[in-house]
Amino acid sequence: MDLLRFITAGSVDDGKSTLIGRLLYDSKNILADQMDALERSSKNRVNGSVDLALLTDGLRAEREQGITIDVAYRYFTTSKRKFIIADAPGHIQYTRNMITGASNASLIIILIDARHAVVEQTRRHSIIASLLKIPHVVVAINKMDLVDYSEHIYNEIKNEYSTVAVQLGLEDVTYIPISALNGDNIVNKSSAMEWYHGKSLMKYLEELETGQDVNMADARFQVQLVIRPQAEHLHDYRGYAGKVISGIYKKGDKVKILPQDTDTTITAIEIDGNEVEHAVFGQSIVLQLADDIDISRGDFIVKTDNLPTLSREPEILLCWLDDKPLIRGNKYWLQHNSRVVRIVIKDVKYKLDVNTLQRHPAEEDIKLNEFAAATLKISTPLVFDSYTRLKENGNAILIDETSNSTVAAVLLQ
Amino acid sequence: MSQYRLSYLEQLESESIYIFREAAAQFDKPALLFSGGKDSITMVHLARKAFAPGKIPFPLVHIDTGHNFPEALEFRDKLIQKLQATLIVRKVEDTIRIRKLTEPKGKFPSRNWLQTYTLLDTIEEFHFDCCIGGARRDEEKARAKERVFSVRDEFGQWNPRLQRPELWNIYNGRIHKGENVRVFPISNWTELDIWNYIRKENIELPNIYFSHEREVIEYEGQLVAISDFILPSVEDKVVTKKVRYRTVGDMTCTAAIESNAQSVEEVIHEIVATRISERGATRIDDKVTEAAMEDRKKNGYF
CATH class of the missing domain: 3.40.50.620 (HUPs)
Structure with missing residues (x-):
């Protein structure tokens, strides 16, 4: 059994929370007491029937205003998979939440209201999905019950969206007509839409093949911390703890330490203090090396025959996440996995309109939820891969030096 | 793997x-x-x-x-x-x-x-x-x-x-x-996930997570253990039941559930079959508002 992380995106009232509630409910992942609580709060509010959206709206302000403020994470398990859902709000001002939720997702469900077809937010969410390289897209055409389960309307929306998908280079797109409210095509195939021959949403989620999403070619490992036990029998022990970002490591591999540019060999790979033969993408391990080299947190251990990029002036695409705008010439911290360096934003090249993908001259400040291309300046070289090639080693955040807030999502180019 | x-x-x-x-x-x-x-x-x-x-x-x-x-x-x-x-x-x-x-x-x-x-x-x-x-x-x-x-x-x-x-x-x-x-x-x-991991890694737990006999008060559908901190009053119904704990917090805010599950395996079966969530079944402190x-x-x- 494996793990699939996905995100749901749609505009306000497209029925995201209802869809998640439905997935949890129909897969029997909502339990009796949670249902009771739901019925109680549904009655506290005006509408009569049970409001599945209340399942995901956790904070008081959200329940009072009937909106979702923050990314919420939900979990459900079927006999095939464990799922983690990031539920990101649809409001325009909350683009940053969508990016947060999307950053770890390997699939996005974009909800479209069958009555309104492709709207500005659909485009925005799709553009973000393409920028963040989410490998799989499901276009869930919702509220089919309100358009008499019309195949014609489904096809129109499908055609309209295909144009968007082609423009954005979205490769794996699947269309499913649903009614989250009534449960059509969620877990079971809907009898109201016999013209639809595809899978139900749940069946699609359970059977999606994700093996190709993993990068096994480029071996990347970044040191999180150095383990030096202060124990008698482990006197000379030095282990480099970290998570394999991508690829495979084996005992005996010839490796290079970056940015120092020193060569050595892996003498042992350990998990829980025990030696293993190899370690793969996603595993938290400890490496031991043949030579005594000065290595600290944030340094890379890569194979000598496959090297990442080193640059003091990396080009980036960023999405601004803070209320305070980006100030050119200000210094920020850049955190790239476990490495934190001071940077200056040397040059903002253009602003990217996330509704049209058009580039605009960046004369003004870059504000909350805006995308921009920029060049950074760093005193020591950053070791990375382009986000397009290897997203696990191509992402970073910017941190405001004075407030310590995370102010930007960074895609290294 | x-x-x-x-x-x-x-x-x-x-x-x-x-x-x-x-x-x-x-x-x-x-x-x-x-x-x-x-x-x-x-x-x-x-x-x-x-x-x-x-x-x-x-x-x-x-x-x-x-x-x-x-x-x-x-x-x-x-x-x-x-x-x-x-x-x-x-x-x-x-x-x-x-x-x-x-x-x-x-x-x-x-x-x-x-x-x-x-x-x-x-x-x-x-x-x-x-x-x-x-x-x-x-x-x-x-x-x-x-x-x-x-x-x-x-x-x-x-x-x-x-x-x-x-x-x-x-x-x-x-x-x-x-x-x-x-x-x-x-x-x-x-x-x-926690229980599956406990099984996989063979992690030892206190025995109150498994079925045992205990004197409890039945209170609004919840079973609360009698202890130095919770003493029964006259109107309380005190019974001895086979119970276990799904969560272990304080004796004053954690309720037991009826259970025959004696091993990790049996606990997992029980959780898969249950229709009540963990906190819902056992926490007296979440229900206030x-x-x-x-x-x-x-x-x-x-």
């Missing part, structure tokens, strides 16, 4: 270890909050794995309400000894005395709410800048929205509207002096 793919439990484990290592690397004085429950015990197991062959590089802190299950305390002390870890215990009772707090009254006088005072005092006493906790997002609606690295202001308060965006695997633990961060390595685990947990978190609760 199949040849090159991790199973979901291996993925969850690896993510948790990564988070533990980030916490240890980013903070000067981290501490692991230890309650004695199965989630805490799993956390200790993960922490041990994260830093092996070295020792866990931070102390375990137990905020002791004085209302513990004796079995849980006994287990705690054996575990600490086995790991050669450092344990710091601070008692809610002392906080009540020194700060002249009012003891809760009522049938089930839970000191759960007062733990916050002791925790904040302990953070100040030891200058902890990071408290690692075993909260899971599936437990409760307000927790579903909390970050893995959750910044608290100098009053220990959580502000859900000012949370930092948390992207990819990047955890921003930068804080100002006086602030601290709560770190939740098992955020993405569910109750079932719909936003009970949110309010406690905002005030500096775990």
Whole structure:
């Protein structure tokens, strides 16, 4: 059994929370007491029937205003998979939440209201999905019950969206007509839409093949911390703890330490203090090396025959996440996995309109939820891969030096 | 693990270890909050794995309400000894005395709410800048929205509207002096994941997690153990039942469930079949208002 992380995106009232509630409910992942609580709060509010959206709206302000403020994470398990859902709000001002939720997702469900077809937010969410390289897209055409389960309307929306998908280079797109409210095509195939021959949403989620999403070619490992036990029998022990970002490591591999540019060999790979033969993408391990080299947190251990990029002036695409705008010439911290360096934003090249993908001259400040291309300046070289090639080693955040807030999502180019 | 793919439990484990290592690397004085429950015990197991062959590089802190299950305390002390870890215990009772707090009254006088005072005092006493906790997002609606690295202001308060965006695997633990961060390595685990992991890793638990006979009061559908802290009154129905605990908090705020499950395997079967959620079945303290947990978190609760 494996793990699939996905995100749901749609505009306000497209029925995201209802869809998640439905997935949890129909897969029997909502339990009796949670249902009771739901019925109680549904009655506290005006509408009569049970409001599945209340399942995901956790904070008081959200329940009072009937909106979702923050990314919420939900979990459900079927006999095939464990799922983690990031539920990101649809409001325009909350683009940053969508990016947060999307950053770890390997699939996005974009909800479209069958009555309104492709709207500005659909485009925005799709553009973000393409920028963040989410490998799989499901276009869930919702509220089919309100358009008499019309195949014609489904096809129109499908055609309209295909144009968007082609423009954005979205490769794996699947269309499913649903009614989250009534449960059509969620877990079971809907009898109201016999013209639809595809899978139900749940069946699609359970059977999606994700093996190709993993990068096994480029071996990347970044040191999180150095383990030096202060124990008698482990006197000379030095282990480099970290998570394999991508690829495979084996005992005996010839490796290079970056940015120092020193060569050595892996003498042992350990998990829980025990030696293993190899370690793969996603595993938290400890490496031991043949030579005594000065290595600290944030340094890379890569194979000598496959090297990442080193640059003091990396080009980036960023999405601004803070209320305070980006100030050119200000210094920020850049955190790239476990490495934190001071940077200056040397040059903002253009602003990217996330509704049209058009580039605009960046004369003004870059504000909350805006995308921009920029060049950074760093005193020591950053070791990375382009986000397009290897997203696990191509992402970073910017941190405001004075407030310590995370102010930007960074895609290294 | 199949040849090159991790199973979901291996993925969850690896993510948790990564988070533990980030916490240890980013903070000067981290501490692991230890309650004695199965989630805490799993956390200790993960922490041990994260830093092996070295020792866990931070102390375990137990905020002791004085209302513990004796079995849980006994287990705690054996575990600490086995790991050669450092344990710091601070008692809610002392906080009540020194700060002249009012003891809760009522049938089930839970000191759960007062733990916050002791925790904040302990953070100040030891200058902890990071408290690692075993909260899971599936437990409760307000927790579903909390970050893995959750910044608290100098009053220990959580502000859900000012949370930092948390992207990819990047955890921003930068804080100002006086602030601290709560770190939740098992955020993405569910109750079932914990039990499956306990089975896979053969983790030992206190015996109150398994079926045993106990004298309990039946109160509004919940079974509350009789102890020094909960004494039956005349109108209470006292019965002896085969029970086990799904969560282990204080004796005053944790209810037992009827169960015959004697092994981890049987517990897993029981959880898969149950129609009641973990906190719903067993926590007397969440039912006060719909936003009970949110309010406690905002005030500096775990």
